[in-house]
Amino acid sequence: MTVVYIAIAAALLALTVWNLWTERDWRKQCTAAMVAVPLLLRVLMIK
Amino acid sequence: MIERHHASAAAVCAVALAAAAVAAASFSAHRAPDVLVPGAGVTEVRMLSDWFPGLDGTPGDTEVYVLRGAEPGGSMLVLGGTHPNEPAGYVAAALLVEDARVARGALYVVPRANASGFTHNDPQEGAPTGFSFPLPDGSTRTFTYGSRATNPVHQWPDPEVYIHASSGQSLSGNETRNLNRAYPGREDGTLTERVAYGITRLIVGEGIDVTVDLHEASPEYPVVDAMVAHERAMPLASNTVLGLELQGIGMSLEPSPKNLRGLSHRELGDATDTLAVLFESCNPSQGRLRGRTDEALVVEGKDPYYLRAAALGRLYVPFDEGGVPLAERVGRHLASIAELAFSMGMESEDEGLELSGVPGYDEISELGVGAFLSPAPEAGS
Numbered sequence: 001m002t003v004v005y006i007a008i009a010a011a012l013l014a015l016t017v018w019n020l021w022t023e024r025d026w027r028k029q030c031t032a033a034m035v036a037v038p039l040l041l042r043v044l045m046i047k
Numbered sequence: 048m049i050e051r052h053h054a055s056a057a058a059v060c061a062v063a064l065a066a067a068a069v070a071a072a073s074f075s076a077h078r079a080p081d082v083l084v085p086g087a088g089v090t091e092v093r094m095l096s097d098w099f100p101g102l103d104g105t106p107g108d109t110e111v112y113v114l115r116g117a118e119p120g121g122s123m124l125v126l127g128g129t130h131p132n133e134p135a136g137y138v139a140a141a142l143l144v145e146d147a148r149v150a151r152g153a154l155y156v157v158p159r160a161n162a163s164g165f166t167h168n169d170p171q172e173g174a175p176t177g178f179s180f181p182l183p184d185g186s187t188r189t190f191t192y193g194s195r196a197t198n199p200v201h202q203w204p205d206p207e208v209y210i211h212a213s214s215g216q217s218l219s220g221n222e223t224r225n226l227n228r229a230y231p232g233r234e235d236g237t238l239t240e241r242v243a244y245g246i247t248r249l250i251v252g253e254g255i256d257v258t259v260d261l262h263e264a265s266p267e268y269p270v271v272d273a274m275v276a277h278e279r280a281m282p283l284a285s286n287t288v289l290g291l292e293l294q295g296i297g298m299s300l301e302p303s304p305k306n307l308r309g310l311s312h313r314e315l316g317d318a319t320d321t322l323a324v325l326f327e328s329c330n331p332s333q334g335r336l337r338g339r340t341d342e343a344l345v346v347e348g349k350d351p352y353y354l355r356a357a358a359l360g361r362l363y364v365p366f367d368e369g370g371v372p373l374a375e376r377v378g379r380h381l382a383s384i385a386e387l388a389f390s391m392g393m394e395s396e397d398e399g400l401e402l403s404g405v406p407g408y409d410e411i412s413e414l415g416v417g418a419f420l421s422p423a424p425e426a427g428s
Contacts, residue, residue: 005204020059024052033063040067045200047074047167 006043013039077176078166081190083110083141083158084421088148088404090115095157098252099245101234106201107242109162111249112144113155120152121256121391121398124249124321125384126311127157129226129260131164131193132174134345135328135376136261138190138416142381142406145421152391152400155253160260161226161242163201165193174332178345178373180417188420192345196224202238212236214308227260230314250319256398257283257391260311260325261380265334266353266362266371268327273299274383275325277316284324286390287383296382296408298326326383328376329364336361348372378411 013036020032041047085092091113096103127140140158147154159165168174179189199205202224209223210216212233222228224239232244250258257280264271276284281302288300303312303323316323331337331353332345338352349370357366364371385405392399406419 002203017060021053021056023056026052026055026059029052029056029059033059037063037067037070040063041071041074042200044071046071047200 006045009039010043013043073176074167077168077191077193080159080162080165081141082423084145084423085112086145086147086404086421088114088146089144095242095245095249098248099234099241101241102245105238105241106163106166106198107161107238107245109157109159109242111155111157113153114143114147114149115153116149116151116401118151118401121388121395121400122153122155122253123257123259123384123388123391123400124155124246124253124255125157126160126246126258126260128159128165128193129161129311130195130262131159131161131191132169132172132195132333133261133263133330134178134190134192134332135263135330135373135380136326138373139261139377139380139384141190142377142416142419143384146404146406146419147402148404150401150403152388152398153253154388154400154402155249155255157246160246161197161239163197163238163242164195164226165191167194167198167200168192169194169196173340175340175342175345178342180346180415180420182417182420182422184422186422188417188423196221197226197237197239197242199224211309212240213314216308218309225309227262227311228309230309230311231318247315247318250315250321255319255321257387257400258311258315258321258323259384259387260323262325262327263330263333263376264327265336266329266331266364266366267334267336267356269363270299270301271327271329271363272297272379273301273327275301275303275312275327277303277312277323279316280312280322280324283322283387283390283394286393287324287387290386290390291383294382294386294408296379298379298383324387326380328379329366329371330376331366331371346373348376372412374415375408375412377416378406378408381405381411382408 128137229243233240388400
């Protein structure tokens with residue numbers, strides 16, 4: 001079950017980074033970055 | 048030529064990665080275990096996995112310090128750090144490891160019962176990651192302030208509803224990581240259930256006579272400065288509370304509820320022959336009414352909002368400008384353990400446990416915890 005949840009978090013992280021990269025408004029890019037940080041820490045199983 | 052929004056995206060990504068790196072370093076540093084300095088009374092240092100190999104190599108495995116006397120007698124298991132955000136239990140167990148001597152019987156001490164819970168702390172609580180005590184030689188000893196529950200990195204995801212395995216009781220999903228809702232544990236369960244199972248195996252394997260689980264509670268919680276006892280442990284606990292009263296240490300005595308399952312005083316008393324009790328001291332740093340939560344609050348126990356709540360009659364313990372210092376709470380746990388050991392000898396001479404070297408309530412309240420800690424060994428020594 002843990003592996004499935006890590007895979008979901010990784011997919012969400014990838015979509016968030018894709019959204020950050022294609023977004024034209026820098027404020028929304030910042031919002032995406034703030035979402036990506038905890039996702040990255042969870043995918044790496046740090047927090 | 049690179050598009051303008053891609054340039055800003057790259058810059059934002061770089062900042063995010065830097066923030067993630069700083070956060071990762073901080074979270075990783077929290078995982079380093081504290082150094083405890085076993086005293087001359089410690090005869091063996093074992094691991095919980097010695098009793099339940101299923102914990103070997105997991106973040107749930109933890110040290111079990113054995114203090115065995117020269118003469119046979121009774122045995123007591125002390126669990127500190129079941130909830131690593133309740134520091135008095137952890138520090139009291141650490142002081143037993145560093146200072147206690149056993150002449151008769153055997154004392155088993157697990158300072159970090161939920162070792163995983165020490166590797167993180169609770170989000171949105173603003174709690175410090177640690178707290179320190181100055182020692183007489185000018186050095187300091189630092190202890191980790193952790194979370195009430197197992198690290199979700201070690202046990203994830205939480206279910207919507209936590210169902211206690213042996214009773215079927217339903218609790219909130221995050222209680223699945225609460226060691227004191229997991230007893231008697233399961234051999235093939237979650238990490239938390241396996242830790243509980245390991246402790247149960249230790250009790251059965253060593254024939255532990257008395258098990259003490261050290262906790263703290265918020266000042267506004269009714270079960271505070273209290274001893275909770277399984278019905279079989281009630282005579283022993285009654286003697287202990289009377290002995291503490293004679294020393295001027297007020298402790299209430301509460302029966303273990305039969306319909307509140309998974310707790311150490313209920314399940315260990317039901318599933319094994321041990322006499323199971325739990326102590327609660329008053330911890331202002333975990334209550335809902337507290338203000339700024341920093342190391343000073345953890346150590347000194349002073350809080351202006353609790354002072355106001357006390358004036359309004361909302362607390363179950365006396366609370367004045369002096370607060371409830373950690374030293375007093377540790378002293379309360381240690382005095383209770385010493386009195387419990389004394390009472391074991393009153394119940395049955397064969398089951399006596401003779402302890403010495405345990406700091407007394409008055410001296411630790413006056414001199415502070417640091418006076419009874421050993422200096423940490425130099426790195427590499």
